[in-house]
Amino acid sequence: MKALIIDDERLARNELRRLLRAHPEIAVVGEAANADEAEAAVERLRPDLLFLDVQMPGRSGFDLLAALDPVPAVIFTTAYDQYALRAFEVSALDYLVKPIEPARLAAAVEKVLAHPPAAPSSGARLTADDRVFVKDGDRCWFVRLGDVRLFESEGNYTRLYFGREKPLVYRSLSYLEDRLDPKTFFRANRKHILNLKRITSIDAWFGGGLRARLEDGTEIELSRRQAQKFRERMSL
Amino acid sequence: MDSRRRKAYWICQITGWSVYAVVNVVFASFFRTLSWEAALPNLMLGALGLGLTHLYRNYVRRKGWVRLPLRRMIPRVLLASVGIALVMTTVMLVVFVSVFGVVAPEEFRFGVALIMLFNLSATMLLWSLIYFGLHYFWNYQRAEVERWKLESAVKDAELRALKAQINPHFLFNSLNSVRALIVEDPERAQQAVTRLAGLLRHTLRSSERATTSLEEELNAVRAYLELEAVRLEERLRYEIDADAAALRAPVPAMLVQTLVENGIKHGVATRTEGGELRVTARMNGAALRLRVENTGTLGAEASPDAVGMRNARERLRLLFGAGAALTLTGADGKVVAEVVIPLEDRP
Numbered sequence: 026m027k028a029l030i031i032d033d034e035r036l037a038r039n040e041l042r043r044l045l046r047a048h049p050e051i052a053v054v055g056e057a058a059n060a061d062e063a064e065a066a067v068e069r070l071r072p073d074l075l076f077l078d079v080q081m082p083g084r085s086g087f088d089l090l091a092a093l094d095p096v097p098a099v100i101f102t103t104a105y106d107q108y109a110l111r112a113f114e115v116s117a118l119d120y121l122v123k124p125i126e127p128a129r130l131a132a133a134v135e136k137v138l139a140h141p142p143a144a145p146s147s148g149a150r151l152t153a154d155d156r157v158f159v160k161d162g163d164r165c166w167f168v169r170l171g172d173v174r175l176f177e178s179e180g181n182y183t184r185l186y187f188g189r190e191k192p193l194v195y196r197s198l199s200y201l202e203d204r205l206d207p208k209t210f211f212r213a214n215r216k217h218i219l220n221l222k223r224i225t226s227i228d229a230w231f232g233g234g235l236r237a238r239l240e241d242g243t244e245i246e247l248s249r250r251q252a253q254k255f256r257e258r259m260s261l
Numbered sequence: 262m263d264s265r266r267r268k269a270y271w272i273c274q275i276t277g278w279s280v281y282a283v284v285n286v287v288f289a290s291f292f293r294t295l296s297w298e299a300a301l302p303n304l305m306l307g308a309l310g311l312g313l314t315h316l317y318r319n320y321v322r323r324k325g326w327v328r329l330p331l332r333r334m335i336p337r338v339l340l341a342s343v344g345i346a347l348v349m350t351t352v353m354l355v356v357f358v359s360v361f362g363v364v365a366p367e368e369f370r371f372g373v374a375l376i377m378l379f380n381l382s383a384t385m386l387l388w389s390l391i392y393f394g395l396h397y398f399w400n401y402q403r404a405e406v407e408r409w410k411l412e413s414a415v416k417d418a419e420l421r422a423l424k425a426q427i428n429p430h431f432l433f434n435s436l437n438s439v440r441a442l443i444v445e446d447p448e449r450a451q452q453a454v455t456r457l458a459g460l461l462r463h464t465l466r467s468s469e470r471a472t473t474s475l476e477e478e479l480n481a482v483r484a485y486l487e488l489e490a491v492r493l494e495e496r497l498r499y500e501i502d503a504d505a506a507a508l509r510a511p512v513p514a515m516l517v518q519t520l521v522e523n524g525i526k527h528g529v530a531t532r533t534e535g536g537e538l539r540v541t542a543r544m545n546g547a548a549l550r551l552r553v554e555n556t557g558t559l560g561a562e563a564s565p566d567a568v569g570m571r572n573a574r575e576r577l578r579l580l581f582g583a584g585a586a587l588t589l590t591g592a593d594g595k596v597v598a599e600v601v602i603p604l605e606d607r608p
Contacts, residue, residue, distance in 0.1 A: 034438065034493070034494075037441065043444060082496075104429075104430050104433035104434040104437065105430040124437040
């Protein structure tokens with residue numbers, strides 16, 4: 026498993042690298058000292074796992090994750106602010122406090138190896154199994170795209186609907202349309218992308234359009250042109 | 262008042278006055294054979310007592326007698342008790358004479374009235390004693406709980422103030438750096454441990470006394486900066502420049518340290534390219550002038566550290582009077598914290 030170490034302190038990176046020598050399953054493929062370097066390194070090296078310091082100069086570890094899609098597995102490393110991590114809606118992430126105890130590191134590594142993230146779909150489309158990190162204000166989520174039922178355009182932003190949450194992310198709907206796997210995600214009209222697996226029923230609608238009903242009861246109209254495409258897609 | 266107390270009040274009232282009436286009836290039966298005619302006045306007396314004391318209690322509550330000091334409350338309670346007893350005596354006598362037609366010699370009737378007034382006054386006093394006694398007990402308990410809460414809040418605040426003196430983030434990051442250095446450069450690891458010990462010692466000592474000499478404070482600041490330099494490496498550039506005359510001056514313990522820590526936090530650690538920090542201390546006539554200067558803009562640190570700055574100002578004022586000042590200004594990509602401490606009447 027390829028890992029990237031992200032920490033602004035050289036000594037902290039060295040220390041972690043040294044501790045990871047006890048885990049030959051983890052290959053440290055690179056290091057980054059801030060979010061900008063890290064973003065480039067993720068693009069270039071496609072790591073499966075990030076060891077990520079939360080507090081860094083410039084953008085924080087959270088900001089970095091929000092800029093990545095898909096997000097690899099993440100183990101946070103932090104000196105003291107483990108409280109910040111409790112703000113998470115999803116507890117499916119691990120953190121290590123510095124100085125790192127070898128036993129805690131071993132447990133965290135084992136956990137990641139037991140549940141490896143879906144192999145990142147190398148620059149192609151994001152599938153339902155890919156995870157993204159969503160940050161809206163102080164709240165953060167790790168979301169499996171398959172759990173998102175609806176994407177709604179709000180200018181340059183897009184609102185994601187999953188569970189009872191609907192955070193806003195800084196991505197345009199057209200950008201998402203290009204990135205999302207069309208087998209699962211369908212552009213219904215100018216404002217919406219639907220998760221096809223979350224549709225419960227489809228009705229005929231005025232002027233040759235269609236109306237899709239999602240599992241939470243939301244009704245979304247498909248424009249005539251998109252309805253045509255939808256019919257073609259569904260009729261094999 | 263909560264419903265639990267209201268319930269207790271009514272239980273006491275009804276039981277108390279019922280027992281009072283029944284005891285009176287039983288006593289009366291020793292002198293006369295028990296009959297409705299003999300029992301009725303006593304039952305009436307009980308009902309009258311219940312009614313009047315209830316009005317009395319409502320009045321006491323409205324006027325807040327329970328919270329009065331004892332020397333103002335006692336005469337009021339005495340007067341009220343006798344007053345109520347007087348009303349009861351009058352009512353009972355009128356009832357006796359006019360309704361039951363009990364006839365007795367004039368002088369005998371007067372004697373009975375006096376005895377009755379005395380007895381009823383005693384009864385009313387007992388009632389007041391129980392009522393006010395219970396309230397005193399409750400208030401005392403509540404005051405005790407309040408005092409206990411306050412004490413723990415004060416302790417908590419003190420503890421938090423002490424903890425705030427060394428930033429845990431810095432402490433754990435430093436320990437982590439030391440751990441790495443042990444392998445990489447054992448000699449520097451040793452130095453770092455010694456500096457950390459010095460800084461911790463200074464911090465602990467500062468919680469025992471309010472001021473320290475500038476020299477000691479700057480030694481701690483130097484140890485702190487050297488540790489931060491291990492962590493931040495080439496991103497931190499710093500300089501300490503102090504007049505020899507200034508070194509003996511007293512300063513609030515950990516004040517310079519706090520300002521330097523703030524400077525690093527906002528001006529160096531959060532910037533990818535790092536930054537510079539400069540501490541200067543000069544004697545300016547009879548005043549000590551301290552400057553902590555760092556790269557950065559003021560907006561980033563003025564608001565989140567408002568509390569820290571206010572605390573530092575308050576400490577300065579308490580220790581050195583109104584002439585002491587702490588100002589924070591930002592210009593040309595620099596933030597300057599300036600402290601002036603007047604030292605005229607100090608050795």
